[in-house]
Amino acid sequence: MRIAIIGTRGIPANYGGFETFAEKLSIRLVASGHEVTVYGRSHFIKTTEKVYHGVRLVVLPTINHKYLDTPAHTLLATLHVMLSRYDLVLFCNAANSFLTFWPRLIGQKVVLNVDGLEWKRAKWNRFGQAVYRFSEMLATFMPDWIVTDAKDIQKYYFQKFGKKSTYIPYGTPISRLESTAVLKKFDLKKRGYILYVSRLEPENNAHTVIKAYEKVKTKMPLVIVGDAPYSSDYIAGLRKTRDPRIIFTGYVFGQGYREFQSHAYCYIQATEVGGTHPALVEAMGHGNCILANDVPEHREVLEETGLYFSVRDLNGFTQKIQYLIDHPEVVKRHRALTFRKAEEEYDWGRITSAYESLFYTIKRGAV
Numbered sequence: 001m002r003i004a005i006i007g008t009r010g011i012p013a014n015y016g017g018f019e020t021f022a023e024k025l026s027i028r029l030v031a032s033g034h035e036v037t038v039y040g041r042s043h044f045i046k047t048t049e050k051v052y053h054g055v056r057l058v059v060l061p062t063i064n065h066k067y068l069d070t071p072a073h074t075l076l077a078t079l080h081v082m083l084s085r086y087d088l089v090l091f092c093n094a095a096n097s098f099l100t101f102w103p104r105l106i107g108q109k110v111v112l113n114v115d116g117l118e119w120k121r122a123k124w125n126r127f128g129q130a131v132y133r134f135s136e137m138l139a140t141f142m143p144d145w146i147v148t149d150a151k152d153i154q155k156y157y158f159q160k161f162g163k164k165s166t167y168i169p170y171g172t173p174i175s176r177l178e179s180t181a182v183l184k185k186f187d188l189k190k191r192g193y194i195l196y197v198s199r200l201e202p203e204n205n206a207h208t209v210i211k212a213y214e215k216v217k218t219k220m221p222l223v224i225v226g227d228a229p230y231s232s233d234y235i236a237g238l239r240k241t242r243d244p245r246i247i248f249t250g251y252v253f254g255q256g257y258r259e260f261q262s263h264a265y266c267y268i269q270a271t272e273v274g275g276t277h278p279a280l281v282e283a284m285g286h287g288n289c290i291l292a293n294d295v296p297e298h299r300e301v302l303e304e305t306g307l308y309f310s311v312r313d314l315n316g317f318t319q320k321i322q323y324l325i326d327h328p329e330v331v332k333r334h335r336a337l338t339f340r341k342a343e344e345e346y347d348w349g350r351i352t353s354a355y356e357s358l359f360y361t362i363k364r365g366a367v
Contacts, residue, residue: 002035006077007092010040017278018092028352030054039077066230094135100143109362112143150275152296170276171351172285174343182256195264197225197279200235205270205311212317214243218325221245225252261286266324281346287339289331305337
């Protein structure tokens with residue numbers, strides 16, 4: 001098939017989950033014999049190469065604005081797609097649902113990955129939340145089919161709209177790296193730090209993680225990996241901590257990010273909203289013991305392999321971190337459990353096969 005992927009910032013991935021998803025999926029689809037094009041945004045993609053690991057790159061301009069960046073670029077990409085000869089177009093992000101019907105007008109098949117419930121995020125004002133709610137409704141009839149990466153999101157679309165979807169989770173590499181270059185950069189030791197990875201936005205609770213950790217009795221540092229383009233005031237507040245054990249790394253991608261995941265003592269997932277969080281699945285694939293905020297999305301992914309806390313109970317959160325530090329045998333046991341579950345359910349090869357199968361089904365008009 002000739003496949004286009006649009007709605008992300010583009011590849012090579014240098015920002016978030018959808019970009020990593022587009023990179024991992026497209027490269028593997030090419031390896032399976034398909035022709036794949038990924039559309040990127042000019043202010044994110046700096047490479048001048050036209051092909052990346054066999055994937056064709058099309059970089060188009062956009063409006064570099066919090067609210068207009070995604071729809072403006074996807075509009076241009078959609079017009080470009082309609083001037084090309086693709087068998088199937090994969091849109092990412094429910095906010096782009098208003099454009100998914102256009103390629104169908106000329107016979108191209110369209111699949112939309114809706115992601116999580118973006119309107120729940122604190123970063124959006126009332127207008128932004130209304131747009132996402134309206135986009136969810138459009139997603140139920142504009143594309144040929146939708147994909148949900150969490151069963152909880154799949155259930156939401158069915159219960160609210162009566163819309164069936166295909167559940168395909170986010171994937172992860174299933175391996176640990178032995179290299180330690182990024183650890184040396186920050187003067188860290190293998191299994192000698194606690195790891196937190198996320199966009200630094202309020203609903204991801206980095207501030208709660210910091211407050212809970214500040215009360216923990218340990219020399220083991222807390223490493224906070226991440227940043228956010230529109231949260232400078234919030235991030236400045238985080239950095240005001242007086243705890244010298246807390247290390248802020250900013251954005252880290254690729255090899256360095258995988259090294260952080262491979263050598264952590266344990267990993268904290270404190271997010272509250274969204275579907276399947278990429279960093280959580282990646283922590284599993286790198287064999288981490290995971291302490292997660294007790295919400296349905298995290299329970300769905302981790303099940304009995306994880307340990308849980310509530311962001312509403314700061315003292316309880318501190319006690320859970322302290323417990324893991326004081327009981328390395330528990331940490332070791334849960335590392336093995338998460339790694340095994342990632343092998344069984346979240347390997348990128350398995351995820352790609354699921355998408356490929358769905359694409360053939362859509363192309364045949366069997367749904």
